[in-house]
Amino acid sequence: MSDQSLEVWKSWKQAQQKYDYFVIGLAASLFAYLGANYMPEAISISQNSFELLALTSLFLSVASGLIRLENDLSLQATKIEQLNAQKVLNTLNTAASYSGQIMNVDAGKEMTKEELAKKQKILREFVSKSDNGLKIVSTRIVWQFRVRNYSLFFGFLFLVISKLIGLIVVSQAV
Secondary structure, three states, X not given: OOHHHHHHHHHHHHHHHHHHHHHHHHHHXXXXXXXXXXXXXXXXXXXXXXXXXXXXXXXXXXXXXXXXXXXXXXXXXXXXXXXXXXXXXXXXXXXXXXXXXXXEOOOOEEEOXXXXXXXXXXXXXXXXXXXXXXXXXXXXXXXHHHHHHHHHHHHHHHHXXXXXXXXXXXXXXX
């Protein structure tokens, strides 16, 4: 990855994280606002029931958003480990193509061809397994993103409906 591509990626990642924190903060503050004034009543088609639905949706939005952030950080850490392992594997592959002695720079001693092959195998397996794991985590992150956004939308919707029901009840009482 070129330096320019890396800078663009860093900028994009920072913007994405700021947006995630903003959305989670918005949902959490709405949840706190509604929860502070919520008084449980019997479930019916009433303002209170729609506030309960809004609270539930907002809680789901906050929870899925936090889990998404945690998984995203885990994904980044695994990707860094994978890239480092791939870099070492490329170096070992290059070293294996040369004839003669192979020095293990980390240990400061000579490596046999068997040790080199064993290390290559371990690194190949790690890169392959981490690639599969990254795909799984990426899929989860996308689903958590959707759950967070849809539940935030429905939280707003239920909140608006609850206020409309309250307005209708008040206007009918007058």
